[in-house]
Amino acid sequence: MAEANNTTVTLQVHRFTPRAERAERARGGSPFARKSSPFAGGSDSATRRRPRGKQWVQEYTIPARPEDTVLDCLLAVKRTVDPTLAFRYSCGHGMCGSDAVSINGTPTLLCTATIRDWVKKPIDLPQVDDEGFRHIGSGAEDAINGMGEHEDDGSLQSEQSKPTGENSSLGVIELAALPGFPPQRDLIADxxxxxxxxxxxxxxxxxxxxxxxxxxxxxxxxxxxxxxxxxxxxxxxxxxxxxxxxxxxxxxxxxxxxxxxxxxxxxxxxxxxxxxxxxxxxxxxxxxxxxxxxxxxxxxxxxxxxxxxxxxxxxxxxxxxxxxxx
Structure with a gap:
């Protein structure tokens, strides 16, 4: 992604760090649990048990272009902002399927999802006041009038010119591990x-x-x-x-x-x-x-x-x- 880019995107990443298993669980769990019980020790119950650990949502705002993929953005975060962020990818061309995650609640691949197609623009986000209520009114109309339009070249432009060097936000993308599977760490699912x-x-x-x-x-x-x-x-x-x-x-x-x-x-x-x-x-x-x-x-x-x-x-x-x- 070009350094001279004046647009940014915010990634809301649902992160997860597993908690270390206690020694007694690693040895097989309670000696009073029946082996046929889902709570008994062993590899089967360990597979069924959803991992426990710390969960939180972390935001990253980075320079990006509409044609960049979400994988491009995550690689930029990994290399320049937060090396602890965990996600999985391989070919980067939609052929291996290793980078499947949930983007805005929909399962898809990181390497084929472009910002243009998946970003939630500020007008798409609910306007919430300090008390937690969402409002629809003149503020929404003002936001509509102030939002940029899609030009023929596919770039996001603002109707009002912005000062040189000022960053404009393309919007927000929410990322989580692939649903239906136990998470291993951050965006990596088992x-x-x-x-x-x-x-x-x-x-x-x-x-x-x-x-x-x-x-x-x-x-x-x-x-x-x-x-x-x-x-x-x-x-x-x-x-x-x-x-x-x-x-x-x-x-x-x-x-x-x-x-x-x-x-x-x-x-x-x-x-x-x-x-x-x-x-x-x-x-x-x-x-x-x-x-x-x-x-x-x-x-x-x-x-x-x-x-x-x-x-x-x-x-x-x-x-x-x-x-x-x-």
Whole structure:
């Protein structure tokens, strides 16, 4: 981000620092607790228990441009303001899915979210007085008249010229860890529960294992060729990067750790629809449970902001219908 930039953005970051576990918990908890109890010690209960620690909201105001991504802003904070801020990213191009967080209450990726698209301008923020009441009146009208307009070049300009060197605020962006998962630190969520659910459904191709040969006894190199129609049935599903955005938006998954979740069902559907896979019936049996397709309430919130363009809600409906019709 350019140093000469005269616009700023304020990041409201919901931070979290876990509390160190006490020694008796690390050794297994109470000796009187039953192992079948969710309060008993062990790895299972440790996974289910939401981490405890210090939570607070911290604001960072930094120079930024409308075309900058939220990840750009966090990197600027990390490098120049607060090195203790924790967040996760890898490729920075929306391909790995490691930087999924909640932006203004909506799960999405940091690297694909631009300030222009996500910032809450001052007019969007509620006007609150000293007693905590929100007012709508002449003040709101004045704010509307004083707000800048979007120009054709995409930059935010003010109708009234500002003195040279004076910073103008683009607005506020609220950041929190991905909902539906236990937080680890600041904007980093523990997505292992989702990955474990995916692993349970054997997310890899299972062929019959028979090596096809030609009439001449040679290996048939065309054994697994598919028609375009066969490829189209699962090609879109193969774009899933297991970022957790769909699960963070799912109210059923967020309600507990029993529902297998939309991401795992998408991965199962990808192989159920693959003509080369011979375990389709077994795969559908595995998800035909109370915590599988039966738990989906067809809210379709999982379709919002999928970074790979998958209509998760529609694909969920398709796999549910296929399981019930088999």
């Amino acid at each position: 997505i292992d529960p989702m990955l474990n659910q995916i692993r349970k459904l054997t997310p890899y191709l299972e062929a019959d294992g028979v090596l096809a040969t030609t009439s001449e006894g040679k290996v048939d190199a065309y054994e697994y060729l598919q028609h375009p129609e066969q490829l189209a049935k699962y090609e879109t599903l193969s774009n899933c990067i297991a970022c957790g955005v769909c699960e963070g938006a799912c109210p059923v998954f967020a309600g507990g750790d029993a529902f297998i979740g939309p991401a795992a069902l998408i991965w199962a559907s990808r192989f159920v629809n693959d003509s080369r896979d011979v375990k389709a019936m077994e795969r559908m049996d595995a998800i035909d449970t109370a915590d599988g397709v039966a738990a989906c309430q067809s809210v379709r919130a999982c379709s919002r902001h999928c970074p790979r363009g998958i209509d998760v809600g529609e694909e969920m409906w398709q796999i549910v219908a296929k399981v019930r019709e088999r």
